[in-house]
Amino acid sequence: MKVAVTAASGGLGKAVLKHLVEEIGAGNVIAVARSPDRDDAYGIDKRRGDYLSVTELTEAFSDIDTLVMISAPVGDWDRIVMHRNVIEAAKQADVRKVVYTSIVGNGKEQETWYWPTQQVNRQTETDLEESGLDWVIARNGLYLEKDLANIVRAKSAGLYRNIAGDGKCGYITVDELAYATVKLAINDGANRQLFNLIGETLTQARLVELANQVFDMEVRYETISDKENVAELMKHPNIAARGEAVAKC
Numbered sequence: 001m002k003v004a005v006t007a008a009s010g011g012l013g014k015a016v017l018k019h020l021v022e023e024i025g026a027g028n029v030i031a032v033a034r035s036p037d038r039d040d041a042y043g044i045d046k047r048r049g050d051y052l053s054v055t056e057l058t059e060a061f062s063d064i065d066t067l068v069m070i071s072a073p074v075g076d077w078d079r080i081v082m083h084r085n086v087i088e089a090a091k092q093a094d095v096r097k098v099v100y101t102s103i104v105g106n107g108k109e110q111e112t113w114y115w116p117t118q119q120v121n122r123q124t125e126t127d128l129e130e131s132g133l134d135w136v137i138a139r140n141g142l143y144l145e146k147d148l149a150n151i152v153r154a155k156s157a158g159l160y161r162n163i164a165g166d167g168k169c170g171y172i173t174v175d176e177l178a179y180a181t182v183k184l185a186i187n188d189g190a191n192r193q194l195f196n197l198i199g200e201t202l203t204q205a206r207l208v209e210l211a212n213q214v215f216d217m218e219v220r221y222e223t224i225s226d227k228e229n230v231a232e233l234m235k236h237p238n239i240a241a242r243g244e245a246v247a248k249c
């Protein structure tokens with residue numbers, strides 16, 4: 001069984017490739033990326049596949065049984081169309097099954113800036129369910145590493161601030177997500193089902209408390225408004241380069 005991974009050059013893509021190679025062997029794993037020659041990923045077959053080109057993706061998916069479709073990053077482009085291109089190409093290339101890495105939610109996002117981002121993922125879930133392909137939807141929890149890194153970065157200021165307040169976030173590590181995604185891809189028992197891939201839900205105060213214990217720090221947590229949070233995020237050069245839409249999602 002050959003399994004391909006799209007957006008394979010990203011953090012989640014690389015982690016999925018690693019676990020796939022361990023599970024089914026390098027000869028059965030294909031990395032699909034828009035710049036496939038940039039990384040030397042695990043010595044596996046690499047194919048060009050930009051989410052903007054159905055033709056390129058259809059070629060990249062030839063002889064593929066199962067596809068792991070990783071959600072496109074937020075940016076100045078239409079992610080619904082990009083995901084539809086992947087689904088259309090999978091159909092044209094006779095792919096049998098698609099595992100889609102979506103995003104979690106608790107149903108209370110409507111009043112938040114996160115809503116439009118999440119709705120893209122929900123639309124793709126519907127598109128995939130209606131595609132006629134076999135599918136699995138894996139709603140991913142929040143990457144634990146990213147927030148931990150932010151908390152550690154706040155060590156010198158002694159203060160970690162964001163908008164979450166008393167809300168609980170469902171965290172999970174990228175490696176755990178990748179492992180679960182691979183199991184969902186290579187086993188058919190979970191087909192046509194939707195999963196929330198999250199660990200324990202934590203408030204920010206609790207997360208900071210745990211980080212303080214592990215990294216021997218004394219960081220304090222404080223809630224700030226949406227506007228203040230965006231201003232804070234835009235101080236990071238990589239977020240500023242991607243624009244305010246990314247800071248708001």
Ligand SMILES: NC(=O)c1ccc[n+]([C@@H]2O[C@H](COP(=O)([O-])OP(=O)(O)OC[C@H]3O[C@@H](n4cnc5c(N)ncnc54)[C@H](OP(=O)(O)O)[C@@H]3O)[C@@H](O)[C@H]2O)c1
Binds near residue numbers: 011051103141
């Ligand atoms: N659960 C969470 O906490 C969380 C956090 C952040 C993001 N996400 C979502 O999860 C996805 C995967 O996360 P990640 O950490 O792997 O993100 P990442 O490291 O930023 O990787 C994004 C990937 O998308 C690829 N990409 C961008 N535009 C593309 C296009 N037009 N055609 C094909 N590929 C394209 C990039 O390719 P290049 O290398 O060529 O740029 C890269 O491989 C993200 O895209 C986002 O939708 C989830």
